[in-house]
Amino acid sequence: MDREYSDFLTFLRIEKRASKHTVSSYEKDIAHFLKYIDQRWNISAAEVSYVHIREYLTELYAEKLARTTVARKISSLRSFYTYLLREESVVENPLTLIHVPRKGKRLPSFFYEEEMLQLFDSVDTETDLGKRNSALLELFYATGIRVGECIKLDVKDFDIYLETLLVKGKGGKERYVPVGSFAAEALTVYINESRPRLKPQDDALFLNYTGKRLTARGIQKILNKLSVDASLTSRMSPHILRHTFATHLLNEGADLRTVQELLGHTDLAATQIYTHVTKDRLREVYRNTHPRA
Known part of the structure; x- marks a missing residue:
């Protein structure tokens, strides 16, 4: 999956014209997930199922991450697997049934x-x-x-x-x-x-x-x-x-x-x-x- 991971980042830069900050966020989120599944189950991204994603979510919540952070990580993975599905590198998207946690609404700060x-x-x-x-x-x-x-x-x-x-x-x-x-x-x-x-x-x-x-x-x-x-x-x-x-x-x-x-x-x-x-x-x-x- 190293090639697909690299190709996805290139896809973000060239086709999606994403900013450096956006690409960097995707890169960190997906790298964190790939490292987790390798250490936890010794599997590749193509072998990930809904069950693995659910356990990964549980792990994120156990770390007491902010809802916005969890939502961003899931969104990054959803985009990654959508790309892999398009490229026929996987047969299904394991995040199809995963719901992104709702972000808490916070009024923006401003000056009078x-x-x-x-x-x-x-x-x-x-x-x-x-x-x-x-x-x-x-x-x-x-x-x-x-x-x-x-x-x-x-x-x-x-x-x-x-x-x-x-x-x-x-x-x-x-x-x-x-x-x-x-x-x-x-x-x-x-x-x-x-x-x-x-x-x-x-x-x-x-x-x-x-x-x-x-x-x-x-x-x-x-x-x-x-x-x-x-x-x-x-x-x-x-x-x-x-x-x-x-x-x-x-x-x-x-x-x-x-x-x-x-x-x-x-x-x-x-x-x-x-x-x-x-x-x-x-x-x-x-x-x-x-x-x-």
Whole structure:
């Protein structure tokens, strides 16, 4: 099964155009399973039955893994065996009757508008790196892009005149998103004034102090520092800023389909988690609409 395992990973990269992170997750999950069945029963993937999968599940639960982790592992194996069935390497999929444990629903974390204002006010825009940080923060909040999408941005992807951004999303899909006036201004200042002085080594939009393209880790370090400088008690990350973007849009009346398009979600269900509203918004609506409020 070593060849089939390797071919499956190639299938993910080439045919499915999965991201490096996705391929890495599949690789680890399937390798863990193949090692388990070899040590536990001394069998290959082609010999696995429903009974073996059930015992493997029991083992995962005994390790007290999170439901999301178990669900991910089963999903990886289901995809692997679907591929093996297609390639006629197995005669049946042993996971057909296996039900993925339901993920516990968890509301996304987000910042209130007052906290975002506190963040913007705390950014030092007197230095070149400060102007870059301001543009970075404004862009995350204005567009809700993923960190993986942000690090791929080149200067040409930002249209200064139309105030739009070309975003290269998951699976090679591209979308245009509008950039608000505050973010557009911060980006324009950074591109025209600060970026040239950072001595860019390529066309990357966001650079580190050596002129190289910012990495995801570098962006997280910047956001951590901004959070400390603003004296915020909540942690900050690109994903939390993405949650904030979607939450604020919906709280102000944006329709779900529009937010789905802006976020680059292929499934509306992925966007529906943001339909929660803040307590302040609930109180405001109640006071303005209830006859005896």
